[in-house]
Amino acid sequence: xxxxxxFREFTRDRSGAQAVEFAIIAPVLFAFxxxxxxxxxxxxxxxxxxxxxxxxxxxVTLYGGDDETNIEAAIDAKLPFDANxxxxxxxxxxxxxxxxxxxxxxxxxxKLTPGLSxxxxxxxxxxxxxx
Numbered sequence: 658x659x660x661x662x663x664f665r666e667f668t669r670d671r672s673g674a675q676a677v678e679f680a681i682i683a684p685v686l687f688a689f690x691x692x693x694x695x696x697x698x699x700x701x702x703x704x705x706x707x708x709x710x711x712x713x714x715x716x717v718t719l720y721g722g723d724d725e726t727n728i729e730a731a732i733d734a735k736l737p738f739d740a741n742x743x744x745x746x747x748x749x750x751x752x753x754x755x756x757x758x759x760x761x762x763x764x765x766x767x768k769l770t771p772g773l774s775x776x777x778x779x780x781x782x783x784x785x786x787x788x
Contacts, residue, residue: 691767699763699778706759706780709735713742713757714784722746722755722786732759746786755786 709732716724716731725744732742740761747756764775 688769692769695765695767695769698766699776702761702763703778703780705736706740706761706778709740710757710759710780710782713759714755714782717755717757717784717786722753722784728755728757732757747783749783753786754783757782757784 712735713728713732716728720727728744729742736759738761740759743758743760745756745758747754759780761778762775763778765773768774
């Protein structure tokens with residue numbers, strides 16, 4: 658009888674159940690929290706690239722399409738990190754435009770997905786090239 662009573666007491670004891678439940682759900686919870694953090698960082702950096710590309714397009718209209726030094730200086734003033742900036746002259750229906758493409762290799766701080774440690778983000782703007 659004593660053994661049966663000890664077994665019943667053991668099955669009703671819930672002292673470690675919360676710790677086990679937390680251990681089961683914690684990896685999913687932390688992966689979700691860190692994933693939201695990384696997507697927020699990625700979105701922020703993408704908006705910074707877009708703002709820098711817009712500043713470059715504004716510089717094209719201010720300085721003309723041939724002055725790439727001032728255009729790149731306007732872009733660099735908006736970006737605290739090294740990004741690849743390329744310029745190209747394009748023609749849309751007989752109108753000359755300067756294409757500004759900024760690419761940046763965004764590195765994730767927290768590696769949640771195996772094999773995905775970085776992603777390339779791009780911002781493109783066009784401005785009328787008035788020489």
